[in-house]
Amino acid sequence: MSAPLIELDGVRRVYDTGRVQVAALDRIDLQVASGDFLAVVGPSGSGKSTLMHILGCLDRPTTGRYRLGGVDIADFDDDGLAEVRSRTIGFVFQDYSLLPGTSALENVAAPLLYQGVPRKERLARATAVLERLGLGDRLDHEPTELSGGQQQRVGIARALVTNPALILADEPTGNLDSASGAEVIQLMQGLNRSGRTIIMITHDAEVAQGATRQVHLRDGRIVA
Amino acid sequence: MRTIELLRLGLSRLGHSRLRTALTMLGIIIGVASVVALVSVGQGATSGITSRLQGLGTNLLTVNPGATRTGFTRGAAGSANTLTVDDANAIAALPGVAGVEPEIDSSQLVIAGTSNETAPIIGTSAAYASVRDYTIWLGSFLTPADVTNHLRVAVLGATTASNLGLGQGSIGTTISVGGLPFQVVGIFQPKGTSGAVSADDEVVIPITTMQDHFDNAQSVRTIGVSVASAGQIELVKADIQVTLEGRHGIAPGGVDDFSISDQSQLLQTVGSVTGLLSILLAGIASISLLVGGIGIMNIMLVSVRERTREIGIRKAIGAKAGDIMAQFLIEALAISLIGGLVGIAIGVAATAVIGLIAGWGFVFNPLTVLVAVVFSLAVGVIFGVWPARQAARLDPILALRYE
Numbered sequence A: 001m002s003a004p005l006i007e008l009d010g011v012r013r014v015y016d017t018g019r020v021q022v023a024a025l026d027r028i029d030l031q032v033a034s035g036d037f038l039a040v041v042g043p044s045g046s047g048k049s050t051l052m053h054i055l056g057c058l059d060r061p062t063t064g065r066y067r068l069g070g071v072d073i074a075d076f077d078d079d080g081l082a083e084v085r086s087r088t089i090g091f092v093f094q095d096y097s098l099l100p101g102t103s104a105l106e107n108v109a110a111p112l113l114y115q116g117v118p119r120k121e122r123l124a125r126a127t128a129v130l131e132r133l134g135l136g137d138r139l140d141h142e143p144t145e146l147s148g149g150q151q152q153r154v155g156i157a158r159a160l161v162t163n164p165a166l167i168l169a170d171e172p173t174g175n176l177d178s179a180s181g182a183e184v185i186q187l188m189q190g191l192n193r194s195g196r197t198i199i200m201i202t203h204d205a206e207v208a209q210g211a212t213r214q215v216h217l218r219d220g221r222i223v224a
Numbered sequence B: 001m002r003t004i005e006l007l008r009l010g011l012s013r014l015g016h017s018r019l020r021t022a023l024t025m026l027g028i029i030i031g032v033a034s035v036v037a038l039v040s041v042g043q044g045a046t047s048g049i050t051s052r053l054q055g056l057g058t059n060l061l062t063v064n065p066g067a068t069r070t071g072f073t074r075g076a077a078g079s080a081n082t083l084t085v086d087d088a089n090a091i092a093a094l095p096g097v098a099g100v101e102p103e104i105d106s107s108q109l110v111i112a113g114t115s116n117e118t119a120p121i122i123g124t125s126a127a128y129a130s131v132r133d134y135t136i137w138l139g140s141f142l143t144p145a146d147v148t149n150h151l152r153v154a155v156l157g158a159t160t161a162s163n164l165g166l167g168q169g170s171i172g173t174t175i176s177v178g179g180l181p182f183q184v185v186g187i188f189q190p191k192g193t194s195g196a197v198s199a200d201d202e203v204v205i206p207i208t209t210m211q212d213h214f215d216n217a218q219s220v221r222t223i224g225v226s227v228a229s230a231g232q233i234e235l236v237k238a239d240i241q242v243t244l245e246g247r248h249g250i251a252p253g254g255v256d257d258f259s260i261s262d263q264s265q266l267l268q269t270v271g272s273v274t275g276l277l278s279i280l281l282a283g284i285a286s287i288s289l290l291v292g293g294i295g296i297m298n299i300m301l302v303s304v305r306e307r308t309r310e311i312g313i314r315k316a317i318g319a320k321a322g323d324i325m326a327q328f329l330i331e332a333l334a335i336s337l338i339g340g341l342v343g344i345a346i347g348v349a350a351t352a353v354i355g356l357i358a359g360w361g362f363v364f365n366p367l368t369v370l371v372a373v374v375f376s377l378a379v380g381v382i383f384g385v386w387p388a389r390q391a392a393r394l395d396p397i398l399a400l401r402y403e
Ligand SMILES: Nc1ncnc2c1ncn2[C@@H]1O[C@H](COP(=O)(O)OP(=O)(O)OP(=O)(O)O)[C@@H](O)[C@H]1O
Pocket: A015, A016, A017, A022, A023, A024, A042, A043, A044, A045, A046, A047, A048, A049, A050, A051, A203
């Protein structure tokens, strides 16, 4: 077996609020192989989002080591981390986090802007991904003109457009009814089958069933 | 990253909140427009005043009774009537002097046909026209013979002539000045106003005639001396001083009972006053530009706060701090530059209108426009950098959690 895509070694993340120190993550050891579909499950406040921010290179461990693709992310400065996010990670958010007042097409094309892809190519690639996700007739719609399920599919299209090694989804079904939630899970399963590594955060045990592997968090620790 | 892309990003945002953008721009527009207009007004006033002063006569020295004046302030007040026609004759004999005209003033009722007005009467010599830089429109000016023969002849200023209904065909007609008949021998071309006093409202008669009929004293109000060349002005000035001190029995270095002033002194004084005025106007205008800049900063800070989540999202999808910084800075620059250009247009238009009303014409200085453009860009940078930095430095996880 080749080296895992993700390796966490004794990762701690302590929030210092001045008065008290909150260990949102405590001695996390975790390995995720390329091609895994991992569900991170845990109750509210267990540190799921904190873990995702670290995995997504938006945040750094207070102590411990995080290696992504074999490289310690402590070696990167902030611009280096931005580069890593741009090249290797696609985010999907619970609230979709689309850019307001911006069309579905421009939203999906936005990550390519920061890779320096020329505009024509950006729009072509974004269109292709949106068509693949069945949104070919919604290119010019702004987020407010789309249903929740459609918005989340735009969000997934945006995560996919850069062709990243890793997709991180924080409660992707959290704001959706069960039907569109199930659709999103099926979509992610399809992506996983075509070889993509996915880490999905959820507090819903049923949703977690859709993944191939589960990790349970409680009070910042992996309990199962 | 690709300036054009960032430009597109920054500009598209402006279209999102048009009213806000327009109001923010208004601050810059007013600031830049007032800088352009007020600086141009300063320059227009300066050049207008300067050209009028030069129109008063070339290489002109003026000898006045009373103590020396510095600038506009008079020193110790001297006795008023110390100059005589003989003084003027003595000055005329000095080397380097091209012409001398002593003047005696009066004010008399002038009647021509059915028209009448009370006009300033000036008794002077035949050199008056050349020394004071008047041009004859009709007829001719007083001759030396007119003066020596005490003739009752008159040359009219353009305004006086038109007030009295005199023009073509009036040369040789008789008018009444102070109840005495005078023959009109000439009419001046208009010269324009100089301050409050019109140089065109006057009746010029021989000084000898003046002394005979209207002024029993020998007192001369002023002596105008035209110097042959600009280089000789200082020399002639010194000669006049020595001559008059000798004639008035004043020891060299004593307190003179007359004063000699030249145009350059006056020009200098006026120049420094108008220069100060220009700086003052520019200063006032700069304050409004500053206020406009603070407006930009204010709106950008609000915008950064409002768009905290957007910034978080952009960072998550790969934007570097520099990308975010550039996006916001371009927004601020676009506001200030567009505002600046509109402000320049309005400022130039205002300059044209003011110039028209004030009568110094359209003074347009490309440098002012250049400075205004640079200024408004500088305002954009100075007041845009801080909010843009705030945006760029946002912690992505805090920005993403921001509601
Ligand atoms: N910026 C912060 N400053 C201080 N404490 C924080 C901060 N962010 C998170 N925490 C704390 O860290 C712990 C874990 O938070 P986190 O957001 O990771 O939980 P979560 O599992 O995602 O919860 P949820 O399911 O509600 O989203 C919580 O106790 C939270 O209060």
